[in-house]
Amino acid sequence: MARSLSPTVRRRRLARVLRGLRASAGLTLDSAAKQAAIPRATLGKLETGDLKRIRLADLDSLAQLYEVDNQRRLGMHQLAKDAIEQGWWSKYKDVFGAEALPDFEAEASFIRTYEAQVIPGLLQTPAYTRAVFTGTNAFAEEEVKRHVDARMERQRILTHAYPPEYAAIIDEAALRRPAGGIQAMQEQLHHLTDVARHPHITLHVLPFSAGMHAANLGGFMIMDFPEPADPAIGYAETPSSILFVETEEEIRRHDAMWREALNASLTVAQSIDFINEVATSLESYQ
Known part of the structure; x- marks a missing residue:
């Protein structure tokens, strides 16, 4: 699968390039917009990555103003063209909303996550995902199917030609909370031990015995990117909102919360044994 x-991410990268060029030229936003004959509001949105319709003519005007060589100008053109490409997640705007998590996962080189209540989405089986959404009683059947399909599509980043490194810390509570019945939960737990065999995936269990820890306020994700110019992005969800952070x-x-949670977690080998023990313990309920 191609990446x-x-x-x-491409719009944000282009925005940083443009801000850097303007700063190097010693120009204010107002003076740059005036000299390039671009509306100030347009240039402002270009420099924040908020402009989705990017005119190559505007980039050419800025390249001329900033005395950019042809190679770099063409590189700006390519970023602008990439920025209008539609990812697969555009089909699931009803699921992901305006700011789509897969939009960032698609280019991440390292994804770290901590989950306290449920199995991380990138590691869920279809039956488990269905149980997560039917358990809320908030979704109609067609909506549940959309969520399941979208989540399975998201998981393909872990199997494409150049997958990101993925490290998950899973609280013991998520492993012990049944979802979809005993058989579905056993299938989910066995899936975790299966994916843990992949060299780019590491799993750690944070057991109850660890007591209180730095990440006890809820799950979150940190995504790093291969380009040094692309800063890491943090992600968290609440019942009513989605939060991206990047300062x-x-x-x-x-990062500190994740590392402290990691230090309190079991090793990879201990975690796999622990997950297998939880799966085996479910047999007594059948």
Whole structure:
């Protein structure tokens, strides 16, 4: 499977390039917009990555103003073209909303996650995902199917030619909370031990015996990218909102929480044994 491009990541990269060029030229936003004959609002959105319709003519005007060589100008053109590509997740706007998590996962080189209540979405089986959404009683059958299909599509990033490194810390509560019946839960647990055999996937269980820990306020994800110019992004969900964070201070805080949770977790080998023990314990309920 070929790797998808992320239009949002490309827009943000182009925005950083343009901000850097303007800063190097010693120009304010107002003066740059005036000299390039581009509306100030348009240039402002270009520099924040919020402009989805990017005119190559505007980039050419800026390249001329900033005295950019042809190679770099063409590179800006390519970023602009990549930024309008539609990822597979565009078919699931009803599921992911305006800011799509797969838009960032598509180009991440390292994904770290901590989950306290449920199995991480990228590691769920179809039956488990269905149980997650039917358990809320908030979705009609067709909506449940859409969520299941979208989540299975998301998981394909772990099996394409150049998958990201993926490290998950899973709280013991998520492993012991039945979802979809005993058989479905056993299938889910065995799936976890199966995927843990992949060299780019590592799983750690955070057992109850670890007591309180740094990440006890809820699940979150940190995504790093291969391009040094693309800053890491943190992601978290609440019942009513989705939060993306990317300032250095916020990422440092998330990174510290994740590492402290990791230090309190079982090793990979211990975690696999633990998951197998939980799966075996379910047999007594059949």
